[in-house]
Amino acid sequence: MKGPVQARWEGWWLTCGGMTAAYLILILGMLAATAVHSSPHELWAALMKREIRYAIWLSLVTCTTTSLLALLLAVPVGFLLSRARFRGRAWLDAALDIPIVLPPMVVGLCLLILFQTRVGRAVEQVMPFTYTVAGVVLAQFVIGASFAVRTMRGTFDNLSSRPEEVAMTLGCTRAEAVWLVTLPAARRGMFAAASIAWARSLGEFGPVLVFAGATRMKTEVLPTTVWLELSVGNLEAAIAVSLLLVMLAILVLVGVKLAGEPL
């Protein structure tokens, strides 16, 4: 009996391994093909274009702003979902995943329509969002924050509440206990949450295009650049920016892995 069972299992593992290898080859193959398509000189020249330098700068500024805002939201919301027990918690948990499951373009359209309502217009009077840099941040934030919340919730789920409670018996309020005991213990999770929001925002295209537009030297971020350059047939520039996006994404991936948080 032992022989056939073992053989069957070996076959199963071979199938799993083969499928994993095929998928990995697909991923690495498409990256390698893109990387060797143009010469380094052409890529560098494309990256030095004034519009693309602006898009790089705007992407870095908006993604960093978005990730910090997402973290500010994700810490209390993740804490609430992880520690509090209340009626409707499962529904709230599901509702906060809506930006993850909605098609990105739809998020942009919904934002655009929201800012056409009476309340939205009133907000625009104070701080314009539609077709502005603030709109880029908001479009990135809606989706990035959802990922950050999920990461922080997982982080708090893995941290016992007991040390926090002991701190309360030693004279802390709940907020002080969280600040002094829980957040230092959650710092890797916070780094991961901010990084994931940052990486997600960096690749955000649909909502930014629909809500903030694709105006060069104004609301053009790197994914918009890829699309704009492709639409005018400038493949070298599109590849150069794509490779830059790939490198930044890999950097974030490595950073999060080194911080020890599961993605």
Added chain:
Amino acid sequence: MIRLQNISWHAGDFRLLDVSFNVPAGAYGVLMGRTGCGKTTLLEILCGLRRPSTGRLWIGGRDVTAAPPGQRGIGYVPQDGALFPTMTVREQIAFGPRRQNLAAAARNDLVSELAAATGVAHLLGRLPTDLSGGERQRVALARALAARPSVLLLDEPLAALDEEMHGDMMALLKTTQQQLGLTVLHVTHHRREAAHLTDCLLRMEQGVVTEATDP
């Protein structure tokens, strides 16, 4: 002194019903009961971490039913020690005195004194991850004592220790209680532990606490 009067609490199917008992000042009370019978919940109510639906409780003669955890004058040692993950042993012990705004010199003296008394003086620079189970419990005890409580609440503090450490820790708990004149409520399901330590034995069954004479 610890006094509970008609304390009730419930969550789902689990409930504590009209729990009343008294641990006299300076006594070592042991609360026995099976795992999952509500002993930890009762300690959490005493700590102020859970609010009872009815009843009142007094610690050191003061009604603390509505007092926040930090103003009850208690020292709490949870089952696994629950040390602060990112703090050294020195910082753990100094945490309570720091919250009480004790001057730095007095705080350092207190940390040294308690570290020596609990046998962790050589571990002051270590993080919790570098401590054994027994060392963690000793640090948790020193941390609780550093806030100079009148009452010590211990939740199965010996559960994770091996036989030899078990004996050492029992001796340390009893000596500490006698030297500082503390009122202690020690939760356990171990008969031997209860028999060795107790001045005042309580038994918990199905959410009800009764006084007992024999563990």
